[in-house]
Each structure stands twice: as structure tokens, then as C-alpha cells.
Amino acid sequence: MEKRNKKELAVAALENGTVIDHIPSESLFKVVDLLDLKSLKVSVTIGFNLDSAMMGKKSIIKIADTFYPEDILNRIALIAPHAVINTIKDYDVVDKHPVTLPDELIDIVKCSNPKCISNNEPMRTHFHVIDHNNEVLLRCHHCECTINQKEVLLK
Numbered sequence: 001m002e003k004r005n006k007k008e009l010a011v012a013a014l015e016n017g018t019v020i021d022h023i024p025s026e027s028l029f030k031v032v033d034l035l036d037l038k039s040l041k042v043s044v045t046i047g048f049n050l051d052s053a054m055m056g057k058k059s060i061i062k063i064a065d066t067f068y069p070e071d072i073l074n075r076i077a078l079i080a081p082h083a084v085i086n087t088i089k090d091y092d093v094v095d096k097h098p099v100t101l102p103d104e105l106i107d108i109v110k111c112s113n114p115k116c117i118s119n120n121e122p123m124r125t126h127f128h129v130i131d132h133n134n135e136v137l138l139r140c141h142h143c144e145c146t147i148n149q150k151e152v153l154l155k
Helices: 003-008 025-034 070-078
Strands: 017-023 044-052 056-064 084-089 092-098 104-106 126-131 137-140 146-148
Touching: 017 025, 017 070, 025 044, 025 056, 025 070
Parallel strands: none
Antiparallel strands: 017 056, 017 084, 044 056, 084 092, 104 126, 126 137, 137 146
């Protein structure tokens, strides 16, 4: 087998399912937690610190026989804003698109304000995305505290 083919075999092909590509390696396990992949009963392949011409190093997740609604996958944009979602059917990519951060995040992010009602009462957190560009900036709906992407704590 020639050298190029061996490189391509670093992560096995997927017959049907979802591939999340271009995940920054430092964000991989946050994506794993966000999608609760450890509870799945299907095959999940995780590639960590793979070489990437565009990113230097990247990670990838392949989830067999699983297709997520777009609103679930777009949550990934919070921690991996340049991730790309690929839908695979019969070994072919039938859809490929970047994640896009929704305008609101419900019950995904923990408020960093210890006095926020969402940290002291049994209620869902609710954040408004107030900047979709370079630095993701969120504002808590309840206390109006703002947090940037680097400060985000997932629930």
C-alpha cells in the first residue's frame, strides 16, 4: 500500500451517520460532552490531534447511524465555531455545512454570576448571543452578565 493510502486510513470510513470535522483539538472533549456521546450505543470514532493543513492540528468525530437535528449540532459552534458537519449515507457525503451559532442558547451554558437566579433556583439557563463574529459574546437573560467564548462553562 502506498504512503498516501496509509494516511487516509487514519480514521475509518463511515457507511451512514454524522461526521463532525475541523474541531479544535482543545475543544474535542467539550463537544463529546455536549453531544453526550458516551451514552450512545452505536459506534463512535474519535480522532484527536490529527494533522490538518488548515488548522495545524484538529479533531474529528464520526458517529455511526446517528443523525442530529440542526439545532443540536449548531450548539457546537459555541466551542468549535469552525466545525463542519457532514451527513453520510451509503459512504457518500450527502450534506456538508459549517455550524452556525443560534441567537439563543437554552440550558447549555452555566452563568458565571454566582448571584444569578439560574444558579440559585431550579430553572433553565438562557443566553442571548450578542456577537456572532470574532469573539462569541453571550448575555444572560436573567442577570444580564456577559461572558465570552473562553469563559463558557457548559452545564
